[in-house]
Amino acid sequence: MTAWCFGIDLGGTSVKCALFQTDGTVEEKWEIKTRVENEGKEILPDIAKTILAKMEERKIAKEEVAGVGIGIPGPVDEYGEIACAVNLHWGRKNIEKELAELTGLVVKAGNDANVAALGEMWKGGGQGSKNLILVTLGTGVGGGIIVNEKMVTGAHGAGGEIGHASVEMDEEEACNCGNKGCLEQYASATGIARLARRAMTSCEEDSVLRGIRNVTAKDVFDAYKDGDALAAKVVDQFARYLGNALAIFSCVADPDVIVIGGGVSKAGQVLIDCVEKYFRQYAFTACKDTKIKLATLGNDAGIYGAAKLILSK
Amino acid sequence: MTAWCFGIDLGGTSVKCALFQTDGTVEEKWEIKTRVENEGKEILPDIAKTILAKMEERKIAKEEVAGVGIGIPGPVDEYGEIACAVNLHWGRKNIEKELAELTGLVVKAGNDANVAALGEMWKGGGQGSKNLILVTLGTGVGGGIIVNEKMVTGAHGAGGEIGHASVEMDEEEACNCGNKGCLEQYASATGIARLARRAMTSCEEDSVLRGIRNVTAKDVFDAYKDGDALAAKVVDQFARYLGNALAIFSCVADPDVIVIGGGVSKAGQVLIDCVEKYFRQYAFTACKDTKIKLATLGNDAGIYGAAKLILSK
Numbered sequence: 279m280t281a282w283c284f285g286i287d288l289g290g291t292s293v294k295c296a297l298f299q300t301d302g303t304v305e306e307k308w309e310i311k312t313r314v315e316n317e318g319k320e321i322l323p324d325i326a327k328t329i330l331a332k333m334e335e336r337k338i339a340k341e342e343v344a345g346v347g348i349g350i351p352g353p354v355d356e357y358g359e360i361a362c363a364v365n366l367h368w369g370r371k372n373i374e375k376e377l378a379e380l381t382g383l384v385v386k387a388g389n390d391a392n393v394a395a396l397g398e399m400w401k402g403g404g405q406g407s408k409n410l411i412l413v414t415l416g417t418g419v420g421g422g423i424i425v426n427e428k429m430v431t432g433a434h435g436a437g438g439e440i441g442h443a444s445v446e447m448d449e450e451e452a453c454n455c456g457n458k459g460c461l462e463q464y465a466s467a468t469g470i471a472r473l474a475r476r477a478m479t480s481c482e483e484d485s486v487l488r489g490i491r492n493v494t495a496k497d498v499f500d501a502y503k504d505g506d507a508l509a510a511k512v513v514d515q516f517a518r519y520l521g522n523a524l525a526i527f528s529c530v531a532d533p534d535v536i537v538i539g540g541g542v543s544k545a546g547q548v549l550i551d552c553v554e555k556y557f558r559q560y561a562f563t564a565c566k567d568t569k570i571k572l573a574t575l576g577n578d579a580g581i582y583g584a585a586k587l588i589l590s591k
Numbered sequence: 592m593t594a595w596c597f598g599i600d601l602g603g604t605s606v607k608c609a610l611f612q613t614d615g616t617v618e619e620k621w622e623i624k625t626r627v628e629n630e631g632k633e634i635l636p637d638i639a640k641t642i643l644a645k646m647e648e649r650k651i652a653k654e655e656v657a658g659v660g661i662g663i664p665g666p667v668d669e670y671g672e673i674a675c676a677v678n679l680h681w682g683r684k685n686i687e688k689e690l691a692e693l694t695g696l697v698v699k700a701g702n703d704a705n706v707a708a709l710g711e712m713w714k715g716g717g718q719g720s721k722n723l724i725l726v727t728l729g730t731g732v733g734g735g736i737i738v739n740e741k742m743v744t745g746a747h748g749a750g751g752e753i754g755h756a757s758v759e760m761d762e763e764e765a766c767n768c769g770n771k772g773c774l775e776q777y778a779s780a781t782g783i784a785r786l787a788r789r790a791m792t793s794c795e796e797d798s799v800l801r802g803i804r805n806v807t808a809k810d811v812f813d814a815y816k817d818g819d820a821l822a823a824k825v826v827d828q829f830a831r832y833l834g835n836a837l838a839i840f841s842c843v844a845d846p847d848v849i850v851i852g853g854g855v856s857k858a859g860q861v862l863i864d865c866v867e868k869y870f871r872q873y874a875f876t877a878c879k880d881t882k883i884k885l886a887t888l889g890n891d892a893g894i895y896g897a898a899k900l901i902l903s904k
Contacts, residue, residue, distance in 0.1 A: 282843020338745045353877065356739075388670040424842055425743050425750075426669075433722045437738075443842040444835055444873035455876055522757055523839075528754040530724075530843045531738055532745020560757035562668065563768055564749040 280344040282420040283588045284383075287580030288312065288321070290365035292313035294579040295328060297336070300344055300400065300589060307581065315449060320364040322373070326380035337339045345384030347587035349393035349580045351533055353372045353435020357428065361435070390580055392429035395422025396582075396590075398537045402575040407534035411527055412573065413440065413520075418454070419462040419469070420491055423531050427590065430531070441466070445523050448568030464519040466544050470495035472510045483508050500543035513552055521556025528565040539573025546572070593657040596901045597642055600703065600893030601625065603678035606638055609894040610645060613657055613902060615714065619645075620894065633678040635686070646693035650694045657692060658697030662706035662893045666748020671700045672749070699900040703749055703893055705742035708735025708878075709903075710896030711736025711850045715888040719848035724840055725886065726833075728855035729876035732775040732782070736844050740903065743844070754810065756778070758836050767787070775834040780855050783808035787825045794820050812858035826865055841878040852886025859885070 280300055285292040286495045289318060310328050313320040325552040332338075343391050350373060352363030358374025373387040381467040388396070394410035395404075410424040419441030423430040430437035444456050449459035451472075463469045474493045478485070485508035486501050487493050501509035524536055534559075541548060554570050561568065575582055593613055600607040610618045623641050626633040642659060645651075657774050663686060665676030671687025684702040695756035701709070708717075710727035717723040721740050727733040731756030736743040743750035754775040755768050762772035764785075776782045789807045791798070798821035799814050800806050837849055849870075856862060867883050874881065888895055 299610075379640050397627060407746075425738055426741070428739070430738050432722075433847040433881070434845055434877040436842065436845040436875055439842045439845070439875050441876065442875040443839040445839070447831065447835055447873070457873065457875070459873075483663075503844070516762065523759055526756040526758070526836075526839055527843050529749065529752045529754075530840050531743060532747055532749040532752070534746040560760070560770065561753035562770070564747040564748055564752065568746070 279342070281342050282338055283344040283585050285581035285583070285585030286325060286346060287393070287584060288325070288351065288366070289390075290314065290351060293321075293325060293328075293395060294577070294581050295325075295480060296585065297332060298433075298515060298589075302405055302585070302589070303550065306576075310454070312366070314365070314367050317345065318467040321368075322377050322380060329381055329383070330393040333517070340382055341400065343383055345386060347505075347584035347589040348373065348385065348387045349390035349584050351390050353385050354389045354431065356431055358385070367458070371572055375569065385590070388429055388583070388587055389418040389422070389431070389438075392422040392581035393583035393587065394539070395424050395438070395537075396429055396586045397426070397561065397575055397579035397581070397585050398539065398573050399424050401582045401587045402579060403537040403571040403573045404535045407531040410529060411440075411524070411533045411536045412438075413464055413524070413536065413538050414540035414573075415538065416478060416540040417467055418431040419466045420540070424533075425531060440527060443523055443526070445519050461519065461523050465516055465523075465542075467505075470498055470512065470516050470542065472497050474509070474516050475490070477508055478510050481508075485509060495542050496545070503548060517552035518556045521553045522560045524553070524557050524567070524570070525560035525562070528568055530560050530564060533568060535569040535571055537571050537573050538577075539579065541570055592655070594655050595651055596657040596898050597659040598894035598896070598898030599638060600706070600897060601634070601664065601679070602703075602709045603627065603664060606634075606636075606641075607890070607894050608641060609646075609898065610649070611898040611902075615898070616701055617894075620891075625679070627678070627680050628738045631681050634679060634681075635689050636694060639690060642696070644692055653695055656696055658699060658901040659694060660706070660897035661686065661690065661698065662897050665699055666884065667700050667744065668748055669731065669744055671698070689776035694753060697901070701742055701896070701900055702735070702744070702748060702751075704733040705735040705744065706849060706896035706900065707852070707892035708737050708751065708850075708896065709742055709899045710894070711852065711886050711894035712737050712740070713899045714891060714895045716850040716852075716884040716886045717848045718848075722844065722846040723838070724753075724844060724849045725751075726837070726849065726851050727776055727853035727886075729853035729867070730779065730780055732779045733853070737846075744820055753836070755841060756839070757837055758832050766902070771876055773877060774832065774836050778829055778836075780808040780856075783811055783825065783829050785810050786828050787822070790825050790828075791823055798822060808855050808860075814861070815903050816861060830865035831869045833871045834866045837866070837870050837883070838873035838875070838878070842875050846881060848882040850886050851883050851893065852889070855904050856885055
């Protein structure tokens with residue numbers, strides 16, 4: 279009988295690790311450093327070592343472990359292979375095969391954003407749903423799509439790459455990806471700061487934002503909550519782009535619930551309220567009641583989703 | 592050993608029926624009338640009768656039939672139930688259960704647009720792919736999404752309702768669905784005619800379209816092929832909205848191939864070429880090479896997809 283599984287969230291600076299009971303309870307969490315030097319050669323051996331050490335410490339036999347789920351910052355295909363993971367200095371690599379050889383355990387890998395979506399569905403803001411869109415509003419905009427409880431990987435590992443949905447055909451500034459008009463340019467932390475700078479240059483209106491040297495998304499939401507009119511315009515612009523984009527995505531995947539996470543979502547329920555207003559306006563009739571919720575797992579979404587990769591096999 | 596299956600495409604005026612060999616060969620096709628009177632009470636019994644009659648005629652025993660697949664013009668949930676099918680005058684109904692009881696055969700039902708997408712993946716323009724978006728440009732714009740060889744039904748049966756993706760936030764005219772700015776308003780046959788009328792009123796430019804009483808989408812594409820400059824502007828507008836929308840959808844579902852069907856697609860390869868130009872411009876890097884192809888099954892996509900519902904179980 280298997281009683282345990284591991285959930286691993288591999289990031290560019292650290293690896294979040296967790297030991298789960300197979301009922302979904304987290305038994306222990308810890309982190310190790312991600313050693314990206316030497317083309318990241320040590321990363322998988324380091325992960326294997328920490329897993330095997332934990333098993334020895336706890337006197338867990340291989341037969342008692344259902345497997346290791348792992349989220350990777352790069353596109354992972356259905357065979358557990360990645361073409362590249364820039365932050366890890368990795369080229370083509372079969373994660374599942376390599377880590378299975380190193381540990382003697384079953385390994386299942388997925389893209390980190392998709393894995394986080396699985397985590398939020400299982401134990402977070404999307405609990406009880408089978409179809410979910412996770413949007414993470416951080417430095418960039420990431421996302422994961424779950425259809426019938428399974429991650430949408432896509433033909434090029436780009437399923438859920440919603441930050442690069444082209445939502446403004448008339449944009450003149452370029453996104454980091456090279457295209458113009460990506461959702462990320464309006465809805466990420468840097469995108470919201472950009473909208474604020476634009477708003478300040480395009481009018482003379484007074485605003486507390488003008489007294490701040492490098493306006494951040496948090497400044498914008500704080501000023502909005504304090505009743506600043508210019509900040510309200512910026513938030514409205516952000517909400518209109520994001521609400522409309524979520525309405526379009528819903529015509530494709532038709533989720534039960536849309537979960538919003540990432541640093542920007544710390545603004546809280548006011549963010550949901552303003553996005554929801556535009557979502558309801560633009561959504562197709564059948565989808566107008568789709569729930570929009572805040573993510574609840576924060577940085578733990580990845581370890582939960584990784585464990586779920588194993589437990590839902 | 593099962594050697595046969597039935598593929599049924601239930602429409603508002605007729606029911607297309609086909610007997611398939613389980614290797615996917617069509618043995619025979621025929622049609623019956625859809626009797627929508629009396630709240631469509633006779634529709635399923637009529638379908639059961641024609642199936643049973645065909646089995647008797649061909650001396651096929653029940654044990655030799657893998658099942659009946661059926662496409663329905665309405666949202667079908669994962670249990671084979673619909674909430675309503677306006678064109679059939681149906682309210683809530685469990686199609687799979689009712690038709691199974693009437694025939695004594697296994698029945699699998701799906702939404703007609705999703706089923707057509709499955710057909711195009713299996714035997715049409717998307718052959719060899721596992722992830723596909725079908726767009727049908729007819730009086731309206733319909734669509735079906737296939738992820739990992741399975742139809743995306745969605746939480747409200749609205750998976751693939753891409754005609755109502757809100758692609759123009761500044762539109763002032765309303766779509767039939769009540770929203771403003773739906774893809775259908777720019778990319779359907781009626782949408783293209785609307786763009787042509789708008790173009791003619793907004794400028795004085797000479798065009799062969801001005802000599803036509805009720806300009807159709809076909810007139811626009813014909814004039815475009817003949818070098819008419821105003822028609823070229825209309826086609827460009829259509830292509831920009833559709834190409835951009837397909838780029839957005841690809842960030843969600845990341846298909847191997849996008850298949851374009853419906854009456855408007857009879858314009859042929861020129862339509863693909865102009866849509867592809869904008870798709871490549873707006874698509875996320877990883878998806879820029881996604882193939883865009885014409886549908887090849889025409890009105891038979893539904894029966895093929897319906898048969899595939901059974902054969903891929």
